[in-house]
Amino acid sequence: MEQKPTINFGAGPAKLPQSVLLQAQKEFLSYNGLGISVLEMSHRSSDFTKILSKAESLMRELLNIPDNYKVMFLQGGGSGQFSAVPLNLIGLKEDRCADYLVTGTWSAKAAKEAEKYGKVNIVHPKLDSYTKIPDPSIWTLNPSASYVYYCCNETVHGVEYNFIPETNGVVLVSDMSSNFLSRPVDVSKFGLIFAGAQKNVGCAGVTVVIVREDLLGHSLKECPIVLDYKVQAEMNSLYNTPPCFSIYIMSLVLEWIKNNGGSIAMENLNKQKSSMIYDLINNSDGFYVCPVGMNCRSRMNVPFRLRTEEGDEALEKEFLDGATKRGMISLKGHRSVGGIRVSLYNAVTLEDTEALASYMKEFQKEHM
Numbered sequence: 242m243e244q245k246p247t248i249n250f251g252a253g254p255a256k257l258p259q260s261v262l263l264q265a266q267k268e269f270l271s272y273n274g275l276g277i278s279v280l281e282m283s284h285r286s287s288d289f290t291k292i293l294s295k296a297e298s299l300m301r302e303l304l305n306i307p308d309n310y311k312v313m314f315l316q317g318g319g320s321g322q323f324s325a326v327p328l329n330l331i332g333l334k335e336d337r338c339a340d341y342l343v344t345g346t347w348s349a350k351a352a353k354e355a356e357k358y359g360k361v362n363i364v365h366p367k368l369d370s371y372t373k374i375p376d377p378s379i380w381t382l383n384p385s386a387s388y389v390y391y392c393c394n395e396t397v398h399g400v401e402y403n404f405i406p407e408t409n410g411v412v413l414v415s416d417m418s419s420n421f422l423s424r425p426v427d428v429s430k431f432g433l434i435f436a437g438a439q440k441n442v443g444c445a446g447v448t449v450v451i452v453r454e455d456l457l458g459h460s461l462k463e464c465p466i467v468l469d470y471k472v473q474a475e476m477n478s479l480y481n482t483p484p485c486f487s488i489y490i491m492s493l494v495l496e497w498i499k500n501n502g503g504s505i506a507m508e509n510l511n512k513q514k515s516s517m518i519y520d521l522i523n524n525s526d527g528f529y530v531c532p533v534g535m536n537c538r539s540r541m542n543v544p545f546r547l548r549t550e551e552g553d554e555a556l557e558k559e560f561l562d563g564a565t566k567r568g569m570i571s572l573k574g575h576r577s578v579g580g581i582r583v584s585l586y587n588a589v590t591l592e593d594t595e596a597l598a599s600y601m602k603e604f605q606k607e608h609m
C-alpha cells in the first residue's frame with residue numbers, strides 16, 4: 242500500500258523545510274568536501290567560523306538588526322533565558338524590580354523564575370484563563386522597573402500579540418520562541434529578544450539572543466558565566482562550545498527564509514494559512530470552538546476543541562485518529578489544555594494546511 246506523506250503539525254520541535262533536510266543529508270558525512278561532518282568539526286576551526294558568521298549575517302539581514310545590537314547563539318533553550326534575562330537585566334536599576342505580562346504558560350514560567358532574582362510585578366489582574374491579552378489601558382507599569390517582559394506568542398494557549406507593548410522608555414524584553422521570523426519585527430523597539438530555534442528557525446539546541454549593547458555588563462554576581470551576555474557577546478558566542486550542528490541547521494533555514502522572500506513573505510503565508518483554519522472554525526456553527534479572543538489569535542498555534550469550550554474527548558480522539566490515518570500528525574493539544582492544536586510554523590506549507598482544512602470539513606460533515 243502506498244504510504245501517505247506525513248504532515249507534521251507539531252508545536253516543536255517542528256517541521257523543517259524539506260530542502261533544508263535534503264541539504265543537511267547531502268552534507269552530513271562530508272561538509273563542503275572536507276571529509277568530516279559538521280558534528281565532528283572544531284568550533285574554533287575556520288570552517289565553523291564561516292558557518293557561525295553566515296548564521297549571524299543572515300539573521301541581521303532578515304530582521305534588519307541595527308548595528309548596536311549583538312546576536313548570540315546560546316544553549317539552555319528558552320527556559321535558560323527565563324533565568325538569563327533576570328540574571329543579566331534585573332540589576333539594571335537599583336530596585337531590582339521587573340514588570341511581567343503573564344498571558345500563558347511560558348510567560349508564567351518566566352515570571353516565576355525571575356522571582357528568584359528580584360521583585361516581579363505582574364502588571365495586570367491575574368487571568369482566569371489564558372485566552373486574551375489584558376487591555377494596555379489597565380496595565381500598571383512601574384517606571385522604575387529594570388525591564389518589561391512579555392511572551393509574544395504563547396505556544397500552549399495560542400495567544401499572540403499583534404502589537405508591541407508601549408513601556409515609556411523602560412527596556413522591553415520579549416520571548417519570541419514560537420513566532421520568531423514568522424513576521425517582520427522592529428528590533429529597535431526592544432532591549433532584548435530571544436527565541437529557541439526549534440519552531441521556526443531550526444532544531445533544538447540553539448537559542449538566539451538579540452540584545453542592545455548598552456544592556457551588557459549589568460549581570461548579577463551569581464550569574465553563571467555561560468549565561469552572561471557580556472561574556473558571550475564579547476566572545477562571539479564561543480565562550481564555551483556552542484551547539485554547532487544546531488547553528489549549522491539554523492543557517493540553512495535562514496537561507497531558506499531569505500530565498501523564499503524573507504519575513505514579509507513568511508508573514509503573508511502565515512496569514513493565509515492561519516485564516517484558512519480560523520475561518521473554518523468561525524464558520525463551523527459551533528462544531529469547532531477556539532476559546533482565544535479574536536484580537537489575539539495566534540497565527541502559529543491554533544488551539545480548538547470540538548463541540549464545546551470544554552471539548553468532547555471521545556470525538557477529539559476520533560478526530561486525531563482520523564488525522565493520523567491521513568498522515569497528519571502531532572495535532573494533539575498540549576497536555577495542560579487538551580483538545581487539538583494546529584501549529585503552522587513557516588515550514589508548514591499552504592498545501593499542508595489545505596489538506597488539514599479539507600479533513601476538518603469532512604469530519605464536521607460526518608459528525609455534525
Ligand code: PLP
Pocket residue numbers: 253317318319320321347392394395396397416417418419437
Ligand atoms: N518559550 C516559548 C514561547 C515556548 O514555546 C517554549 C517551548 O516550547 C519555551 C519558551 C521553552 O523552550 P525550551 O523548551 O527550549 O526551554
